[in-house]
Amino acid sequence: MSIKLPSPWNIVLPLGGAVSVLIAWQFLLPLAGVPSYIVPTPSEIGGVMTKEYALLWRNFWPTLHESVLGFLFGNGIAVILAIVFVHNRYLQAAYFPVILFLNTIPILALAPVIILMFGLGMAPKVVIAAVICFFPTLVNMIRGLESITPNEHELFRILSASKAETLWRLRLPRAAPFLFSSLRIASATAVIGAVVGEWIGSDRGLGAMIIQATFNYQSGRLYAAIVLCSLLSISIFALVVACEKWVIRYHD
Amino acid sequence: MNAAHADFAIAAKALDVGYQSASGALNIVLQDFNLDVSAGEFLTIIGPSGCGKSTFLRAVADLVQPVKGSLEVFGSKPVDSRLKRDVSFVFQDSTLLPWRTVLENVLLPLQIGKAGTDGSSGDANALLDMLGLSNFKNRYPGQISGGQKQRVAIARALISKPKILLMDEPFGALDEITRDRLNDELLRIWRDTGMTILFVTHSIMEAAYLGERALILSANPGRVRKIVDLRSLKDNGQTLSREDPRLTDAMRDMRNELSHC
Ligand SMILES: Nc1ncnc2c1ncn2[C@@H]1O[C@H](COP(=O)(O)OP(=O)(O)OP(=O)(O)O)[C@@H](O)[C@H]1O
Ligand SMILES: [Mg+2]
Numbered sequence: 001m002s003i004k005l006p007s008p009w010n011i012v013l014p015l016g017g018a019v020s021v022l023i024a025w026q027f028l029l030p031l032a033g034v035p036s037y038i039v040p041t042p043s044e045i046g047g048v049m050t051k052e053y054a055l056l057w058r059n060f061w062p063t064l065h066e067s068v069l070g071f072l073f074g075n076g077i078a079v080i081l082a083i084v085f086v087h088n089r090y091l092q093a094a095y096f097p098v099i100l101f102l103n104t105i106p107i108l109a110l111a112p113v114i115i116l117m118f119g120l121g122m123a124p125k126v127v128i129a130a131v132i133c134f135f136p137t138l139v140n141m142i143r144g145l146e147s148i149t150p151n152e153h154e155l156f157r158i159l160s161a162s163k164a165e166t167l168w169r170l171r172l173p174r175a176a177p178f179l180f181s182s183l184r185i186a187s188a189t190a191v192i193g194a195v196v197g198e199w200i201g202s203d204r205g206l207g208a209m210i211i212q213a214t215f216n217y218q219s220g221r222l223y224a225a226i227v228l229c230s231l232l233s234i235s236i237f238a239l240v241v242a243c244e245k246w247v248i249r250y251h252d
Numbered sequence: 253m254n255a256a257h258a259d260f261a262i263a264a265k266a267l268d269v270g271y272q273s274a275s276g277a278l279n280i281v282l283q284d285f286n287l288d289v290s291a292g293e294f295l296t297i298i299g300p301s302g303c304g305k306s307t308f309l310r311a312v313a314d315l316v317q318p319v320k321g322s323l324e325v326f327g328s329k330p331v332d333s334r335l336k337r338d339v340s341f342v343f344q345d346s347t348l349l350p351w352r353t354v355l356e357n358v359l360l361p362l363q364i365g366k367a368g369t370d371g372s373s374g375d376a377n378a379l380l381d382m383l384g385l386s387n388f389k390n391r392y393p394g395q396i397s398g399g400q401k402q403r404v405a406i407a408r409a410l411i412s413k414p415k416i417l418l419m420d421e422p423f424g425a426l427d428e429i430t431r432d433r434l435n436d437e438l439l440r441i442w443r444d445t446g447m448t449i450l451f452v453t454h455s456i457m458e459a460a461y462l463g464e465r466a467l468i469l470s471a472n473p474g475r476v477r478k479i480v481d482l483r484s485l486k487d488n489g490q491t492l493s494r495e496d497p498r499l500t501d502a503m504r505d506m507r508n509e510l511s512h513c
Contacts, residue, residue: 151347158313158341159364160334169364173351250351250392 037219045227048220055221060228062205066122066194067232070129075137075186077130079179082141086171087163092142103135107196115201124201129193133186140182144175180244187236191229206232260324261416261448262289262312267321269304269311280319281307283473289450291326291415294442296463297452298506300513304474305452309418312450313339326415333416337361340409344421346401348393354404355380355389361412379407383437399430403437410441416448424454431455432494435462439491456510460503461494468506470513478509 026041036044049056085092111128118124148170156166198207206225213222264287270280281304289295297305310316311323314330325333333339340361348357358376380389383403388396393404402422409417423431435458442449453459459466463482470477485498492499 149347151343151345152349154310154313154315155341155343155347156364157315158334158339159361160337161364165364169360170349173349176351248351250394252350252394 037217040220040223044220045223048224049227052221052224056209056224056228059204059206059209059225060232062122062125062202063191063194063198063207063229064232066125066197066205067129067190067236069122069126070193071133071186071190071236073126074130074133074190075183078134078137079141082138082145082175083167085142086145087167099135099138107132107193111196111200115197120201125194125197125205125207128197129190132189132193136185136189137179137182140178141175144178145171147174147178176248180240180248183240183244184237187240188233190236191233195229259291260288261291261293261326262287262450263322263324263327264288264308265322267311267323268319269307269316270319271307271316278319281474282311283475285321285475287467287476289448291448292446294439294449294462294464295451295467296459296465297450297467297469298454298456298459298510299467299469299474299477300471300510301454303469303471303513305469306420307474309341309420309450309452312416313341313418337365337412338415340412340414340417342402342405342409342417342419342422344424346393346398346405348401348404348408350393353390353392354385354396357393357404358389358407358411360408376407376411379410382441383407399426399434402426402434406438406441410445414447416450419449419451421452421454423458431458436491438462456503456506457494460499460506461492466502466506468509468513477513480506480509 022042025039026043029039029041030036040048085096107128110131111124114127114131115124118127145167152170152174153166156170161169194205195207195210198205199211202208206229209225210222210229213219213225264285267282267285268280269282269285270278273279285308297308299305307316311318312325312330314334323330326338330339348354349360352360355373355376358379359373362372362376377386377389380386383406385400385403385407388400393401396404405422423434426434438449438451439462441447451458451462453462460480460482463480464486466480466482467476468478468480469475480502482502485496485502486492
C-alpha cells in the first residue's frame, strides 16, 4: 500500500517540487558559473522551443510515429505470444529460453543489426522500439495469465468452459493488472527505442536532432529535443494510465 | 444398468480416487468407498483433515477421475452431469471474480457454453432478492462482507438450476451468527428446490443441524466410517431448534465417533 496524502497536497506538492527545481535551475545555475552552452536555463530552452517551433515539430512526428507503432507492435506480439505459450507448454519450453537469450543482447548492440536488416526508413526504428518493449511484457503477461487460482480454474471446469471462454473471462481479466504495469514501463522504453534507432541511422526525428545538436554545440536545441522526448513518454504514459483506469474499474 | 440406480443422485461402489504425484506415483485418497445418496437428500460430510472430503466432491463434479470402481451421478458418468450443468459447486473462499459486480458474478454461468440458455438475468435478480443482496448487486466483491460474498457464491451456484449442489466448507470462514443465519437460509432453499446437497464441514453442529444424514469419514485411507441417520429428528419438515436435546445427543455420538477416526 502506498501512503495516501490528503487530496490537495497530491497536486500542490509535486507541482511545488517541480517549480522549485525550475527556479533553482533558472537562477542558481548561472550563479554557479555553469555556462549556457553546457546547461541552458529553462527560459533559454523555452525561447528555442518557440523560435524553432517548426523544426522541432517536424522532428517530433517521426519519433512519435515510431514509438507508438513500436509500442503497439512490441506489446501486441508479446501478448499474443504469451497467450500461445500459456496454452502450449511444449512451445513455451522450446522457445522461451531462446527469447530469454536474445533478451540478453544489449539493445545498442542489436540496433545496428536491425538497421542493416530494415534499411534507413522508419521501419528499423519501429522494430527497435518494439523489441525493447517486447520482453518485459511477455514475461509479465505469462505471469498474469497464469495467476488464476486453483479454485477459479475448477469453477471454470465445472462450468465446462472452453479454452477460449476461460481465456476471455478468466485469464485475460486476471492478467490485466500485470499487463498494465508493464505497459507503463513500455511507455518510456518505446521512446528510448525510437530515439536510439534515430541516433544510428536517420536524419529525421528527435534522436537525429539530439546527435546533430550535440555535434554543433546547439545546446538550446539539444535540450528542447530532450524535453520533447520526455513529453512524448509522458503522453503515452498518461494514455496507458487512462486505459488502465477504464479497464480496471474494481479494487480488490 | 440397474433401474434402481437412477433413483440415486449419487452412487459410489468400491470407488478408489487418488492423485498422480509429480514423480508419477499414484497416491490413493479414497479407497473402497461405498455410498448412495438419494435424489433430494441433504447429506453432510465430516471427517479429519485430509481424509478426502473435498476429493469426493471433486470426483462427483468430474474434477478428478476415479482410479477404480464406479461412480454414477443420476445413473450416468460424472462427466455427463457436468456437461448438462446438473452439478454446482460452492467453494470455501467464494471464488468470486473481483472484476465483476455481484450481479455479473451471478450471471457468469449463463455466459459460458450453451448450457446456460435456460436461465435469465430475471432469475439472477430473483436469486439476489431471495438472498437479501438486491442492494448490493452493483457492488464489486471487494466492497462486500464475507457473508455476503458467500451468498453471492450460492446465488451463482443456483442460477443454472442444478440438481446437485456440492458445498465444500462454504461457511467455514464466517462468524457463528452469520453462519447460523446462512444455515437456515440454505435449509429453506433446499426445501424449496428439492435439490440434492452434499455439504462438507468441520463443524459437528453444522453437520448434525443441516443433514438428513451425516457421513463420517475416516482417514488414511478415506473410507466411510459411519452414516448417522438424523431424519427421525427432522421428519415433520420443521426447522429443528439448535438446543434440541436430541440434536445434542446426536452431536455427542458424532464427536465420539470422530475421536476414533
Ligand atoms: N490436487 C491434488 N494433488 C495431489 N494430492 C492432493 C490434491 N488434492 C488433495 N490431495 C491430497 O489428497 C488428500 C485428501 O485431500 P482432500 O482435500 O480431499 O482432504 P479434505 O478431507 O478435504 O481435507 P480438509 O478437511 O483439510 O479440507 C490429502 O492428503 C491431500 O494432500
Ligand atoms: Mg477440503
